[in-house]
Amino acid sequence: MTTSTRILLGVNIDHVATLRQARGTRYPDPVKAALDAEEAGADGITVHLREDRRHIQERDVLLLKDVLQTRMNFEMGVTEEMMQFAERIRPAHICLVPETRQELTTEGGLDVAGQEARIKAAVERLSKIGSEVSLFIDADERQIEASRRVGAPAIELHTGRYADAETPTEVAEELKRVADGVAFGLTQGLIVNAGHGLHYHNVEAVAAIKGINELNIGHALVAHALFVGFKSAVSEMKALILAAAAKA
Numbered sequence: 001m002t003t004s005t006r007i008l009l010g011v012n013i014d015h016v017a018t019l020r021q022a023r024g025t026r027y028p029d030p031v032k033a034a035l036d037a038e039e040a041g042a043d044g045i046t047v048h049l050r051e052d053r054r055h056i057q058e059r060d061v062l063l064l065k066d067v068l069q070t071r072m073n074f075e076m077g078v079t080e081e082m083m084q085f086a087e088r089i090r091p092a093h094i095c096l097v098p099e100t101r102q103e104l105t106t107e108g109g110l111d112v113a114g115q116e117a118r119i120k121a122a123v124e125r126l127s128k129i130g131s132e133v134s135l136f137i138d139a140d141e142r143q144i145e146a147s148r149r150v151g152a153p154a155i156e157l158h159t160g161r162y163a164d165a166e167t168p169t170e171v172a173e174e175l176k177r178v179a180d181g182v183a184f185g186l187t188q189g190l191i192v193n194a195g196h197g198l199h200y201h202n203v204e205a206v207a208a209i210k211g212i213n214e215l216n217i218g219h220a221l222v223a224h225a226l227f228v229g230f231k232s233a234v235s236e237m238k239a240l241i242l243a244a245a246a247k248a
């Protein structure tokens with residue numbers, strides 16, 4: 001996840017595993033989805049090993065670690081169990097995310113400002129294994145400054161509020177919040193990624209924000225893949241974001 005003029009696509013395969021877990025079958029295999037995604041142009045593969053194991057399982061992460069041609073972005077809550085697992089697998093990238101068991105999905109960003117000492121200790125510990133650590137936060141200057149202070153080289157701005165915005169005014173406000181967050185993150189010397197809730201119909205405006213390094217996208221890709229196949233779903237998304245970034 002190094003800063004470049006070319007925007008990267010991280011493909012999140014969590015919800016391939018959601019379908020498998022719904023029946024306790026061996027299919028569909030998120031590992032196969034990851035390999036297809038890479039063939040279709042994914043720059044990296046994102047997985048979130050949730051505490052409740054509702055989708056991705058340890059087995060998936062271990063296999064991916066062996067077979068990925070690109071790099072793994074391992075999303076995890078800040079718990080001792082996850083810290084030890086990350087130390088075992090040493091992913092190229094780790095994104096620290098907030099997690100609550102009852103939530104339908106990751107509803108907001110990590111409160112870095114409210115627990116700086118704890119996040120700083122986690123960033124230091126995970127940096128020691130050679131992982132590039134990012135913090136999944138809201139596009140909020142207080143959280144961005146705190147992310148710099150705790151020593152994270154990267155942040156991922158939560159785009160869920162933009163994705164959920166309903167009126168054109170709300171969409172414009174939320175997009176501006178993300179764009180301002182990107183600009184502010186860059187002034188802090190951070191690598192700035194973004195993701196959550198991005199879809200074929202809303203991704204272009206985000207991809208056009210100057211300075212974004214990578215977009216992480218999952219749910220929309222898996223949903224579209226049902227109708228067009230995983231490779232096509234990924235290559236369509238990649239073409240959209242590259243075109244939007246090139247036009248900007």
Ligand SMILES: CC(=O)[C@@H](O)[C@H](O)COP(=O)(O)O
Binds near residue numbers: 012014105195196
């Ligand atoms: C942290 C994040 O935004 C994604 O990884 C998201 O968590 C996907 O999985 P869920 O839908 O389980 O939240």
Ligand SMILES: NCC(=O)COP(=O)(O)O
Binds near residue numbers: 156216
């Ligand atoms: N960190 C965001 C992510 O990996 C994908 O989120 P979504 O596209 O599944 O909402």
